[in-house]
Amino acid sequence: MSLLITGGTGYIGSHTVVELLQLTDGNIEQDIVIVDNLSNSSTKVLERITQITDKTVTFIEADIRDESALERIFTQHTIEAVIHFAGLKAVGESNEIPLAYYDNNVSGTVTLLQVMKKHQVKKLVFSSSATVYGDNESPLHEGMTTSATNPYGQTKLMVENILFDVAKSDADWSIACLRYFNPIGAHQSGLIGESPNGIPNNLLPYVSQVAVGRLKELQVFGDDYNTIDGTGVRDYIHVIDLALGHVKALQNLEAIKGCKAINLGTGNGTSVLEIVNNFSEISGVSIPYKVVPRRAGDLATVYADASLANELLAWKTQYSITDMIADTWRWQSKNPNGYN
Template identity: 55%
Template sequence: MAILVTGGAGYIGSHTCLELLNSGYEIVVADNLSNSHIVSLRRLRELTGKPITFYNVDLLDRDSVEAIFLENNIDAVIHLAGYKAVGESVQMPLHYYHNNITGTLILCQVMQKFDVKRMVFSSSATVYTSVESGAISEDSPLGATNPYGRTKLMIEEMLRDLYVSDHDWSISLLRYFNPVGSHVSGRIGEDPGGIPNNLTPYITQVAVGKLKSLRVFGNDYPTPDGTGVRDYIHVVDLALGHLKAIEKAMSTTGVEAYNLGTGKGYSVLEMIRTFEQVSGRKIPYTIVDRRPGDIAVCYADPSKAIKELGWAAQRGIEEMCADAWRWQLHNPNGYEEMEQSSLV
């Protein structure tokens, strides 16, 4: 069985590909490498000893996308490709709408043409409104607060409409919370490029000496230590969620959304302290003002995924931090160092 993974060279994509290969699937990766690295795929081959068919393709290029389906017998698609930086989406909204929505539209049109109607879509917890605080279920109010989140929400609606028009489709909408960590080998991990937007890679880059200190946005929230609480999920657990979703997609029809999170919240200071314990490095930080729109507490209610997918996160905060540190320690410049050496 061959699975097309769009964005398969990226952070979540590479870990998902690894778990697919280890579970006996054949994979075809489509990635334009705009925010990912070909080195991740080389390392996947090293880790698994299995072949990977790769296309350097932009989903906006319909002819190139069609060529993938012409040249391979694709059974299902895991769609992760897309721009993903919230702040950048505010500055470049049309760029995000065009890339994320139009790319998905073309992909679905090509899938329909080739009668491939099994999809797992990489959505996000940003599709929920920011007014809620506490556990979020799939029935919580929707209403993204930035262009990135709105692209995810619009794509979800588009996919629901697609199923209404043709009940042969089977689509899982996976709403991620906060992916962290890396594969235990330390060979693949998160390489954000530039200044990280997310907490964990920022912490690891401070620990390795690339950045001087961490800014903590607010310490006056109604939480045990005053800092914001979020649901951090190990990227390997997240990847395994995609396998469960593919299994379900191959045996059912319909459109269902699933939260992928641990169901537990950890504060910013908890993450810092845990990372200091597992790494033996001190993480200097300063408290700054809250960011507009941030809420005190946000974590997943993952009970639907547990019940319907048979999936639950297994890895705790210590493992998340230890694996993130192992990746950063062995790859202080991410994949860049490996890329340069491979050119010599």
């Protein structure tokens, strides 16, 4: 039996693959098949995964919107379950090219689901996002009304709605929608980490690229929020904790009949300047920054209520902000140009 991972050479996908390959409890023993179009990743990740685990995976370069390519994959491999990471993920970019986001994230998922249904594969772990909570006040919990304020968030919300409808229409489906908060950090080996193409859209890769001299300075969007230091507060989660959340979701899919939304976060908030100051202390590198006006739609404080993940999946975060920043710096300092 095989496990299909879409977007498996990406940041979160690659760390999840490593954790799956290193399982020792015998609970999941499938071969791993990765499909990725490499739009925001590199095949060098595959070499690094083998270095870390001493194991190999099957890699297929393809786009999830390509139905014929997916048909070949499901025909040639006995797929038992899917972890679906593939998707465009930058909020700002989604405002500039919304059609690309709807096409890739929504249409691509529909194509994947159609092929899964045809081949009677009805176990899915979906990479969702806390953006589906819109402007709700924190702590954010799964029972809240959902909404979205940008095209990226809308695509995640649309896919979630599709998945809930699919599960209602057919009781054989088991789907976990994992709502991420803010993934940061890297594998402790320093061999894999976040390596975005172009200018980073997220805080930590931006800070770390400033630290290695690739970028001049950090822009801090607003310092007049009602927070500890006026800058935005977010729930940062180590990418390894996030990867382990996917492993736990996969292991517990049998118990999740239908479709279930589950938060993956720490339940704690850290401000932008706390991140910057901690990064400077850990790396020994001063991070120059400039305060600029707030971005439209940004909230002061966003953090999770992650109690459901603990209850359903027996999952809790293990790593601290210090761990997250230290691992980020190890990755970036060892790989100043990412995988290039």
